[in-house]
Amino acid sequence: MEKYKTLEIIQKTPNSSVFHLYLNNPNLRNALSRDFFIEFPKALQSLDQNTNVSVIILSGHGDHFCSGIEINALNSITSAEIEDHGRLREQIRREIKGLQDAITAIEKCRKPVIAAIHGGCIGGGIDMVTACDIRYCTEDTFFCVKEVDLAITADLGTLQRLPRIVGYGNAVELALTARRFLGSEAKSLGLVSRVFGTRKDMEVEVRAIAEGIASKSPLAIIGTKEVSLRSRDMTIEQGLDYVATWNSSMLLSDDLMEAVSAHFQKRKPAFAKL
Template sequence: MLLWSRLFQQEVEAVKPPSIELMDMASVLLQPQGEDMVCISWYIHNLLSKHQETFSVIEKCPKPVIAAIHGGCIGAGVDLITACDIRYCAKDAFFQVKEVDMGVASDVGTLQRLPRVIGSQILVNELAFTARKLMADEARSSGLVSRVFPDKEVLFDAAFSLAAEISSKSPVAVQGTKVNLLYARDHPVADSLNFVVSVSFRPITVRLPFQCSQSELSSLLYAVCSDWWAIGYPPIFIGPTLIFPASSVAVTLFLPRNWNMSMLQTDDIVKSVQAAMEKKELKSVTFSKL
């Protein structure tokens, strides 16, 4: 989980949101490097691309990123938080697409990500054309943030608690979910479904390091494979095969290849199922690290 450690909380609070220095940018635009228009244009293109990547790397991080916002979130601050996966804010937070007041158009992420985040092009148009402030309650109702807290102390506690909860899940499952969510955001439903599941098959072996009855094994296999049945790709079973010592069972399956195959090839799914059968909390399970 990419969330600031409490150890560095004071240092992080002292850091301003990344921003593009207006004077430096003005100098670049008024006196750009290059001998002709093509060279100048290419230089500016590369410069802006570098600034865009500064924020895109947050979105590309394989682990979920949580933004905890208090006070003003202006200009590049909006670029930053819209690249995050989850956003919480304090009651005193406000959000402002300020670039139009500076005589420029936002060009490093806000205009591209904000419409997808809040799902209202009309509201994005209003915010971007007027540079008006979006206060915390309206940010919550529009979907920019999922929760609003009375002050930054409660906000940080909630953000760290959320990070701890997500961190208790299987890293393979969490990161695989993020991959699929990002792909689905930018592609049609049909393409996203094809991304998750392909028509090619590959064999895997699920090994259960505990004893279970035939009925328990059948229920487990159905739970593991129900998604493939639902979409019309029934798995082909070979087994079960008893492995000595008889405390473990291995089942070979031919399943459609997709991202979730990784889960079935780690111990995470076995640990989750075993915890459920033993009526244990998932928080007690130690998952494989990535």
């Protein structure tokens, strides 16, 4: 498996289809460097194409999940030596779009991505977790949409995804105040599904949840993710039409026959890899 400077991929249990993707820059509280934005989409694509992977758990090494974008990464965007103002701004826009694509790679990955968050989740960390399919955290996790304190408008997805998760009013309040909020409030807002007392408790439970998802039909799992994401931006009627088209292509599968047979035979189904 490929090695990365800013990430680590671990298969903790042999023969398990749950893989762990760790942010691996603990000395800088997993700040997001230029290398990260190059490596992260590559790692997700690699996991997506790996037939042995069904579910990905995203977490961070060290004391914090993520402290946001590294200052050096911001400087590299704004320090380009181009005299023409039009060309300079076009390059900055292109750079920002590239950073956005690295975060959106979470949604483009067919496999479900579960965020297991501990310590600080700040700025770019929130961009990441709002793109994940499921989010969990510990009681002492603290979150902060930090960008306005750095004289920046958050531009990697928080302002687009967070309102769909916690509601428009809540998201704007968090973004304008840049205040810290803890795991319990994140749960009450709907940002996370569950809050765990300790990091160890979270790791054990999230792994069990991921294994449960991984045991289900791969076609049903990737279909549920794809249809959910597409339907988010559609009317109900459009979403229903989309899922009808999806299932007309995917429903008549060996997975369906296996699920039905296993139900009547009172055994666990065994699905082929995807």
